[in-house]
Amino acid sequence: xxxDQSPVYAVKAVPLEKIVANDYNxxxxxxxxxxxxxxxIWEDGFTMPCVCYYDNENDRYILVDGYHRYSVxxxxxxxxxxxxxxxxxxxxxxxxxxxxxxxxxxxRARGSHNIELxxxxxxxxxxxxMSDQWIMKxxxxxxxxxxxxxxxxxxxxxxxxxxxxIPNPVETPVPEE
Numbered sequence: 101x102x103x104d105q106s107p108v109y110a111v112k113a114v115p116l117e118k119i120v121a122n123d124y125n126x127x128x129x130x131x132x133x134x135x136x137x138x139x140x141i142w143e144d145g146f147t148m149p150c151v152c153y154y155d156n157e158n159d160r161y162i163l164v165d166g167y168h169r170y171s172v173x174x175x176x177x178x179x180x181x182x183x184x185x186x187x188x189x190x191x192x193x194x195x196x197x198x199x200x201x202x203x204x205x206x207x208r209a210r211g212s213h214n215i216e217l218x219x220x221x222x223x224x225x226x227x228x229x230m231s232d233q234w235i236m237k238x239x240x241x242x243x244x245x246x247x248x249x250x251x252x253x254x255x256x257x258x259x260x261x262x263x264x265x266i267p268n269p270v271e272t273p274v275p276e277e
Contacts, residue, residue, distance in 0.1 A: 107190035136240030
């Protein structure tokens with residue numbers, strides 16, 4: 101099947117009760133990232149629709165991609181209320197084997213973060229005056245990860261005003277001979 105127009109041009113607001121998860125998605129998100137996803141959706145709203153197949157026979161939408169966004173809507177009372185129980189969805193019309201392939205493509209296409217770029221982002225946020233607490237909360241890091249990124253960056257000025265910085269040693273006079 102070819103795509104005449106990308107599904108994203110036909111986003112629908114679908115009641116959560118009409119959506120079901122597929123039983124073949126191998127993607128797992130750790131609890132800290134799920135917390136960050138909930139914060140992202142709370143702060144930014146849904147910025148990407150979920151991808152579904154519409155099962156006409158049972159009048160339901162089966163998730164192809166977006167299970168974790170769907171899970172956040174199910175588990176976060178504040179987001180569920182704000183969104184009136186509706187999830188943004190686009191529909192693809194594919195047989196099961198092609199939906200499985202789509203799920204894997206969506207999962208694998210997300211990529212991962214480059215450490216050097218993450219160090220740069222942390223450095224820029226620090227220079228902009230954002231506190232460690234703000235950085236940890238808003239980009240989903242724990243204290244150890246933030247410290248490691250700062251150490252990796254090798255930028256001594258990131259540590260200059262922190263309590264764990266090592267002060268300059270006091271010069272000791274050299275005895276005369």
